[in-house]
Amino acid sequence: MIVLSGTIGAGKTSLTDLLADHFGSNAYYESVDDNPILPLFYEDQKKYGFLLQNYFLNKRMDNIRDAQGSQLNVIDRSIYEDLLLFQTVAAQGRATDVEVDIYRDLLDNMMEQVDFSDQAVVKTPDLLVFIHVSFDTMLARIQKRGRDFEQIEHDAGLYDYYKMLNEHYSQWFEAYDRSPKLMIDGDEFDFVEDVNAADSVLALIDQKVADLGLK
Numbered sequence: 631m632i633v634l635s636g637t638i639g640a641g642k643t644s645l646t647d648l649l650a651d652h653f654g655s656n657a658y659y660e661s662v663d664d665n666p667i668l669p670l671f672y673e674d675q676k677k678y679g680f681l682l683q684n685y686f687l688n689k690r691m692d693n694i695r696d697a698q699g700s701q702l703n704v705i706d707r708s709i710y711e712d713l714l715l716f717q718t719v720a721a722q723g724r725a726t727d728v729e730v731d732i733y734r735d736l737l738d739n740m741m742e743q744v745d746f747s748d749q750a751v752v753k754t755p756d757l758l759v760f761i762h763v764s765f766d767t768m769l770a771r772i773q774k775r776g777r778d779f780e781q782i783e784h785d786a787g788l789y790d791y792y793k794m795l796n797e798h799y800s801q802w803f804e805a806y807d808r809s810p811k812l813m814i815d816g817d818e819f820d821f822v823e824d825v826n827a828a829d830s831v832l833a834l835i836d837q838k839v840a841d842l843g844l845k
């Protein structure tokens with residue numbers, strides 16, 4: 631399976647659509663609209679952060695399990711980024727170290743079930759695609775999409791959260807070593823608005839997929 635990664639509004643869901651369509655494979659999404667915890671979390675990160683992580687962990691496991699079966703199935707966000715998000719929340723004093731430690735232990739225990747064999751219930755990705763966007767692009771996309779609870783006008787503290795998250799993401803991708811990986815420049819290639827950019831991105835991913843023998 632191919633797994634997308636990148637900060638909020640980077641374009642993971644759109645690229646998931648494009649890729650699944652291109653490969654004729656299945657797409658697995660993190661559903662935002664029917665997530666009951668997310669709006670609560672944006673209201674009060676301290677209170678709902680830990681609950682939200684548990685909710686996501688559960689959902690990501692579902693997605694990973696369901697996406698087995700084709701190396702070209704696509705998941706719109708990796709499970710490996712959640713800790714980064716939670717650590718960023720904690721760095722802003724909105725989660726405690728104990729909460730982060732408990733979450734990390736739970737994640738580690740669950741990920742020990744991951745292996746590379748064909749029989750594995752939960753496997754590591756065949757390829758992780760990271761969409762890098764600058765902070766300005768990130769803010770512009772969040773604004774354009776217009777989800778109320780994500781807007782910085784709604785909560786000025788979100789600006790710092792987004793800024794820190796964006797910085798942490800590049801370091802996270804550098805350190806990521808669970809699978810082959812590929813970075814897409816989301817500033818250079820606006821694959822949502824520009825058909826040529828979409829073709830360029832698909833060509834890059836096609837090449838990587840071919841190099842890895844996934845197709």
Ligand SMILES: Nc1ncnc2c1ncn2[C@@H]1O[C@H](COP(=O)(O)OP(=O)(O)OP(=O)(O)O)[C@@H](O)[C@H]1O
Binds near residue numbers: 643644712713780
């Ligand atoms: N582990 C997490 N901790 C806190 N918030 C999270 C976590 N995972 C996802 N979210 C939140 O869920 C929402 C959707 O996340 P995500 O970035 O996957 O999708 P998106 O914003 O639609 O991005 P894209 O446009 O790239 O598809 C965002 O508000 C994001 O902050």
